[in-house]
Amino acid sequence: MANPTLPSTSVTCSGLSFDWPDGTPLFDGLSLTIGRGRTGLVGTNGTGKSTLLRLLAGRLLPSRGSVTAGGSLAYLPQNITLDTTLSVEQALGIAGRRAALSAIEAGDVDEKHFATIGDDWDVEERARATLDSLGLDDVELDRTVGEMSGGETVLLRLAALLLERPDVLLLDEPTNNLDLFARRRLYQAVDSWRSGVLVVVSHDRELLERVDRIAELRNGSVSWYGGGWSDYREALATQQEAAERMLRAADADVRRQKRELEESHIKVARRERHGRKVEAERRLPKILAGARKRAAQESAGKLRGVHEDRLSEARERREEAADAIHSDAEIRVSLPRTAVPTGRTVLTLHRLRPRFGKLRDGELHVHGPERIALVGRNGAGKTTLLRTLTGQLAPLEGEARTFVPWRFLPQRLDVLDERLSVVANVARMAPGVDDNHIRSQLARFLFKGARAEQLAGTLSGGERFRAALAATMLAAPAPQLVMMDEPTNNLDMASVRQLTSALESYEGALLIAGHDLPFLESVGITRWLLVGEELSETTADEVRSMLEATEAG
Structure with a gap:
């Protein structure tokens, strides 16, 4: 059994x-x-x-x-x-x-x-x-x-x-x-x-x-x-190439059907003119002339109907093809005012001891457009260090000084006033900047037209991130130092790519606390700092070696 x-x-x-x-x-x-x-x-x-x-x-x-x-x-x-x-x-x-x-x-x-x-x-x-x-x-x-x-x-x-x-x-x-x-x-x-x-x-x-x-x-x-993930991205790329070919073919079909519909209207108009001319020359009885007119109208109606149906079907195929395209628009923005000369002092820490975390004697000198990653274990004090640098927390000992305009993008994205629109939030961070300039720049952050008027409190997660990033990067005076705390937390892949492309345009210094190694490597980190009792220099390879040792252990 x-x-x-x-x-x-x-x-x-x-x-x-x-x-x-x-x-x-x-x-x-x-x-x-x-x-x-x-x-x-x-x-x-x-x-x-x-x-x-x-x-x-x-x-x-x-x-x-x-x-x-x-x-x-x-x-x-x-x-x-x-x-x-x-x-x-x-x-x-x-x-x-x-x-x-x-x-x-x-x-x-x-x-x-x-x-x-x-x-x-x-x-x-x-x-x-x-x-x-x-x-x-x-x-x-x-x-x-x-x-x-x-x-x-x-x-x-x-x-x-x-x-x-x-x-x-x-x-x-x-x-x-x-x-x-x-x-x-x-x-x-x-x-x-x-x-x-x-x-x-x-x-x-x-x-x-x-x-x-x-x-x-x-x-x-x-x-x-x-x-x-890599297999998915490869399959998706192949799928998207095919979808884009289908969309181009569908666009061409819609244009062709439009032309044929216009040509059918011209043919019908010619037939109607010809019918009226023949009727006038032959002077047919009204009953016979009416029957011929109705037959001509029915024939013309069928012709127009066929072409209208074909155009409607072509448009539906075009919509289906467009739906298959993934819209992962990238942020493309020019930020030349953020540039920092290579030798310029941006930030210094001297014998810094933050209120929380493990750091006891922090020493750091940042010059020019360096891109620095702060890495370390949970509880080491990366967030506390950033909050100390931005003046949100007073240190127990030592000092931190910034020498250029700066902005801070926290994990919670609470730089936005939810009662204000996207454009008003950016304007609040950039007093004196022309409204048209702000709107043109917001369009490059994918807030075009009416989208820039959305209230921050109504934005989706991805939109909220882009709005906070825009308010940070477009601030006035232009920030020559941007500090970020775990910027990729809760971001989908499209938003991570958008952040990466925005940072490619940024010419100032970056200080990023993060755990996302692929992201940190993609934004061109020039110095890696391990946060512990000191700020010790390390490399991406050394970080990976430490992680491999953790796995082996």
Whole structure:
């Protein structure tokens, strides 16, 4: 007798529809099945990646349709909040089992302790091994969450999910707020995923290289691509070349159908003139003349109808071809006033000790248009250092001095006044600059015409980023030093490319705190500084070597 078929490990949505509170539809009848293996879910900001994950996790209810998970499901949201008073063992969900084990070891054989443990007698060893694998080997189970950094709490929550041994694991932007070393630990966890379904929403290219397939969410539907990020980009490039050829052919067809429709109008007009002339010369009876006129009109109507239908069909084909083109417009802006002479002193730090972080004796001299990356572990104090340099925090000791106009783009993009329009936000940062000049520059940041009048509070994530970047780069006086804190956090790939292209036009000095190595290398970093008790010079290769040592360890 055959064994009964077990439900396959997968997560499925059938006829899934979801509307925003204002009634705007996001998904309309979406159906897909995600099977075993590692799937990277990608798409531009605002396409609904996080919302789809929340629907799959049961955190949101669909307007219509259903979601089914084959097996147990665990979900890591993008913004994690843990009670800071919890102990690590409580956050891991193993406090009760540890207490039961301790009671049994002390001689208490109450049945409730055995019921609490079940078959999980090695829970403490598993918890320790899971924490170690994520680089939390120095975190004691009795320690409180409040003593951990933001990146460590992300890894702690992931450890709690892995301990559940879920059949389906959903991760939403898991590398946000993780330092380079913690990211490597996360990569290892993804590499070691061998069973069940793993779905990860991410903009981290190195993480996406590790998946088995890419699911691209666009216009409420999903397209599948085999392999990791590089395979996806290669397939997409080929697809886009074909789509662009189809669009050119469709454009040519629309023009041809327009010409043929115009020619048909001319033919009909000629026939009507000829018919009137013949009727006048022959002086046909009214009944016969009327019948001929109706026949001619019907023939002309059919001819026009055929060509109008053909033009309509050609336009539909053109729209379909245009929809297949990915619109990843790049920012192209000229910023010559930001140029800094090579020998000019831009920034100095002398014996600086910020209020928080590990830095005790910071020394730094920045000259000319240098591009400096601040890298280091979570908690080292990169953000605190930038806030000290910008005057938001007073140092405990030492001093920091800037000698050129500067601007700071923080992680939260809170440089914008949400009550003002995009153009008004830029004008606020650039007093005295001509309105027409601001609008012409905003067009190069992809805010053309009425888009520049949108209120900042109504912008999507990608639009908000571009508006904040425009307000920073177009400020007056022109910034000859721009400081950025984790600028690629929460950005989709198109926005990262837009940021990179904008920085290609920037001629001043850059100071970027970041964990995204591919991005930092793409913007031409000239000096790498490791933030610890000192600011020590390093290189991209040395950073990668340290990361490889972390993986090997």
